[in-house]
Amino acid sequence: MPVPIYRSGWLGVLLLLPPPVYAGEPVQRGTEALAFNCYTCHAPQVRRKDGDIPSLKGKSAEVLLRKLHDFKSGGGNATLMNRIAKGYSDEELARIANFLADDLAKTGPKRR
Amino acid sequence: MRRRAFIQLTAALMGAMPLSLRADDETRAKARIVIIGGGFAGATCARYLRRVDPAIHVILIDEQRKYLACPMSNWVIGGVGRMERLQVNRAGLARAGVEQIHDRVDAVDGLNRQVTLAGGRKLGYDRLVMAPGVDFKWGSPEGYDEAAALRMPHAWRAGEQTVLLHKQLQAMKDGGVVAISVPAAPFRCPPGPYERASLIAHYLKTHKPRSKVLILDANDKFAKQALFKEAWSTLYPGMIEWVPVTEGGAVRRVDAKTMTLYTELEDHKVDVANVIPAQTAGRLAISAGLAEDSGWCAADSSIFESKRMSGVHVIGDACIANPMPKSASAANSQAKNCALAIAALVSGVAPGSPSLHNTCYSLVAPEYGISVNEIFQVIDGKITLVEGAGGISPLNAAAEFRAREAAYDRSWYESIVADSFG
Numbered sequence: 056m057p058v059p060i061y062r063s064g065w066l067g068v069l070l071l072l073p074p075p076v077y078a079g080e081p082v083q084r085g086t087e088a089l090a091f092n093c094y095t096c097h098a099p100q101v102r103r104k105d106g107d108i109p110s111l112k113g114k115s116a117e118v119l120l121r122k123l124h125d126f127k128s129g130g131g132n133a134t135l136m137n138r139i140a141k142g143y144s145d146e147e148l149a150r151i152a153n154f155l156a157d158d159l160a161k162t163g164p165k166r167r
Numbered sequence: 168m169r170r171r172a173f174i175q176l177t178a179a180l181m182g183a184m185p186l187s188l189r190a191d192d193e194t195r196a197k198a199r200i201v202i203i204g205g206g207f208a209g210a211t212c213a214r215y216l217r218r219v220d221p222a223i224h225v226i227l228i229d230e231q232r233k234y235l236a237c238p239m240s241n242w243v244i245g246g247v248g249r250m251e252r253l254q255v256n257r258a259g260l261a262r263a264g265v266e267q268i269h270d271r272v273d274a275v276d277g278l279n280r281q282v283t284l285a286g287g288r289k290l291g292y293d294r295l296v297m298a299p300g301v302d303f304k305w306g307s308p309e310g311y312d313e314a315a316a317l318r319m320p321h322a323w324r325a326g327e328q329t330v331l332l333h334k335q336l337q338a339m340k341d342g343g344v345v346a347i348s349v350p351a352a353p354f355r356c357p358p359g360p361y362e363r364a365s366l367i368a369h370y371l372k373t374h375k376p377r378s379k380v381l382i383l384d385a386n387d388k389f390a391k392q393a394l395f396k397e398a399w400s401t402l403y404p405g406m407i408e409w410v411p412v413t414e415g416g417a418v419r420r421v422d423a424k425t426m427t428l429y430t431e432l433e434d435h436k437v438d439v440a441n442v443i444p445a446q447t448a449g450r451l452a453i454s455a456g457l458a459e460d461s462g463w464c465a466a467d468s469s470i471f472e473s474k475r476m477s478g479v480h481v482i483g484d485a486c487i488a489n490p491m492p493k494s495a496s497a498a499n500s501q502a503k504n505c506a507l508a509i510a511a512l513v514s515g516v517a518p519g520s521p522s523l524h525n526t527c528y529s530l531v532a533p534e535y536g537i538s539v540n541e542i543f544q545v546i547d548g549k550i551t552l553v554e555g556a557g558g559i560s561p562l563n564a565a566a567e568f569r570a571r572e573a574a575y576d577r578s579w580y581e582s583i584v585a586d587s588f589g
Binding site: 084097103 | 215219496499500503504507519520521522523524526538540542544553555556557558560568571572574575577578579581582583585586589
């Protein structure tokens with residue numbers, strides 16, 4: 056019969072785990088970690104009206120990426136996104152745009 | 168790199184282990200993750216764990232069935248928002264497959280990886296996430312206890328206290344003084360006291376224009392300070408006085424009977440006193456031995472695992488995550504990164520590098536919003552601000568810009584609640 060990890064002898068091994076700090080290694084922020092932060096303000100399940108924080112649904116990766124680059128260069132009529140976009144490399148922005156376009160295409164119709 | 172290789176090896180061994188078995192209903196799950204605390208941090212972590220890996224069994228424990236969110240509570244105090252909007256529905260968590268238990272946790276046994284509920288029931292876990300938020304340090308300032316809070320509300324947790332403070336403002340005479348006592352940092356929601364001062368001034372300007380707001384502050388600077396000060400001189404000239412610690416602003420003692428606040432230099436007898444007490448990590452984190460002497464919990468910057476107890480993660484207001492503030496937005500971001508890390512660990516994969524973020528809006532008047540943003544990365548095990556990004560809204564911005572940010576503030580709230588609670 057399978058034994059839960061918390062009741063198995065492996066607990067001792069777990070306790071020996073060093074803190075997972077990868078000192079000095081180059082920073083490669085994971086794509087999901089990067090993109091999930093977008094949903095704090097742009098949660099796809101919220102119905103949005105004019106004047107609200109815009110929805111990202113239905114936008115292609117190309118459109119999203121162009122917008123992110125506009126923001127990063129200080130354009131795009133932004134209040135906040137210009138400050139945010141500067142925090143990411145072009146390579147990270149591309150991964151974010153691709154992930155969002157893909158992920159949002161998968162989410163169903165708007166609820167509520 | 169040797170460390171990483173070791174982790175990968177250990178994690179791989181974990182992955183090769185038999186699936187754990189749910190003790191109660193014998194449904195197979197990859198791992199059982201118990202989360203204590205159903206606020207923004209705990210709820211987000213629960214929801215995103217289920218999203219990232221539906222094979223993970225997630226149990227969320229919170230004593231309260233209903234959750235009142237705090238970010239918009241200053242609107243209620245200033246008379247520009249309704250209490251009902253603070254009510255958060257946890258049905259979305261159930262839809263996401265999160266099992267919810269409404270009970271108190273009495274003990275955490277990190278060695279045997281189990282928690283004990285108030286009824287005596289023991290619950291085992293593969294990993295535990297602590298998201299207990301803050302608790303108040305009663306007696307700081309001296310004389311401030313639960314009884315005093317009924318006359319001098321803290322209103323620093325949404326609920327009856329929020330309503331009480333608003334009612335006191337309604338009952339106050341025109342020409343009265345409203346004091347806000349701010350504890351020394353760190354505390355939950357760094358811009359909160361100053362947003363509150365703004366919205367109280369808005370209420371007073373509309374209803375009792377001869378009144379004043381007095382901020383007695385145990386700090387010498389505050390979040391979005393330049394923006395708040397600009398807004399105060401434009402919208403509420405002469406109405407808000409800020410006394411920093413360097414000018415004797417720290418309140419040492421209060422007397423609720425006489426409505427007096429004592430600083431080192433002066434006694435302030437006021438009409439309404441909003442005393443925000445000093446804070447620590449939630450009591451359970453302290454009794455479980457997770458907190459440092461400071462009262463807050465040290466955790467790894469990448470996966471938020473406690474530095475004092477392996478297999479236990481601490482996220483949200485309770486953890487030390489400098490330079491991240493104690494905000495709903497920071498909690499939400501930490502929770503997502505923690506969920507990704509846990510999902511990786513229980514699958515035998517080394518967690519990726521986190522991406523941490525914070526966005527806080529403050530409302531200064533119904534059509535006047537301001538914001539601050541920070542982007543973080545982890546370098547050499549430390550959460551580090553990304554230089555050249557983030558920052559506060561521009562000074563001297565047009566009214567249209569402030570109005571847009573006020574609308575975004577409302578929209579932000581609706582979105583973060585949906586993102587965190589489903």
